Amino acid sequence: EADIYQTPRYLVIGTGKKITLECSQTMGHDKMYWYQQDPGMELHLIHYSYGVNSTEKGDLSSESTVSRIRTEHFPLTLESARPSHTSQYLCASSEPNRGLITDTQYFGPGTRLTVL
Amino acid sequence: KNQVEQSPQSLIILEGKNCTLQCNYTVSPFSNLRWYKQDTGRGPVSLTIMTFSENTKSNGRYTATLDADTKQSSLHITASQLSDSASYICVVSDRGSTLGRLYFGRGTQLTVWP
Numbered sequence: 634e635a636d637i638y639q640t641p642r643y644l645v646i647g648t649g650k651k652i653t654l655e656c657s658q659t660m661g662h663d664k665m666y667w668y669q670q671d672p673g674m675e676l677h678l679i680h681y682s683y684g685v686n687s688t689e690k691g692d693l694s695s696e697s698t699v700s701r702i703r704t705e706h707f708p709l710t711l712e713s714a715r716p717s718h719t720s721q722y723l724c725a726s727s728e729p730n731r732g733l734i735t736d737t738q739y740f741g742p743g744t745r746l747t748v749l
Numbered sequence: 750k751n752q753v754e755q756s757p758q759s760l761i762i763l764e765g766k767n768c769t770l771q772c773n774y775t776v777s778p779f780s781n782l783r784w785y786k787q788d789t790g791r792g793p794v795s796l797t798i799m800t801f802s803e804n805t806k807s808n809g810r811y812t813a814t815l816d817a818d819t820k821q822s823s824l825h826i827t828a829s830q831l832s833d834s835a836s837y838i839c840v841v842s843d844r845g846s847t848l849g850r851l852y853f854g855r856g857t858q859l860t861v862w863p
Contacts, residue, residue: 637792675753675853676793676838723792737783738851740792 639741654709656724665707668723714748751776755854772822772839780844
């Protein structure tokens with residue numbers, strides 16, 4: 634099992650609150666990712682990072698922001714939570730490319746966020 | 750448009766039976782295809798990975814096949830167990846960028862009954 638951790642696992646919060654979802658990995662991976670997943674739907678990439686001080690927006694527009702100050706840590710922040718942010722958020726990290734094989738991503742257990 | 754379609758959407762089988770899940774994709778240029786298993790409330794875990802030159806890959810009771818010409822893949826599960834109950838996600842990667850863009854299917858929800 635991959636050494637990638639997310640906290641909290643479950644979060645129920647009121648509208649307008651600021652929240653930070655934590656993600657950390659102990660594998661020394663440079664690349665890290667945040668995905669959003671609704672029940673029965675595919676994963677959507679919302680943020681990714683190539684390394685320290687590198688952050689990029691993914692394919693799905695998101696009001697969240699991320700930071701990458703340390704290699705092992707990639708937190709996601711919502712300044713003002715809304716019911717539309719209710720979803721599962723999955724963090725992943727990947728090891729370097731090997732020839733034709735693009736990065737194998739290792740996923741954390743996810744944070745189930747509910748905004749009331 | 751690059752897409753990954755999986756079928757069936759859900760499947761119920763009895764313990765000990767075999768089953769086959771399907772994945773069709775339109776991703777181009779193709780790099781590799783992965784099957785992931787996602788238990789309820791957990792993150793996906795990689796089962797198999799195949800490049801365009803590989804047409805079959807096994808991992809225990811899981812056997813994946815790939816036909817790069819027809820852009821189809823299947824995941825065959827042999828002698829199913831209760832612990833196989835999960836969502837199985839097909840993920841296709843392109844070679845169009847350094848990131849190695851991943852395209853996710855919506856998954857097949859497999860339920861194994863005793």
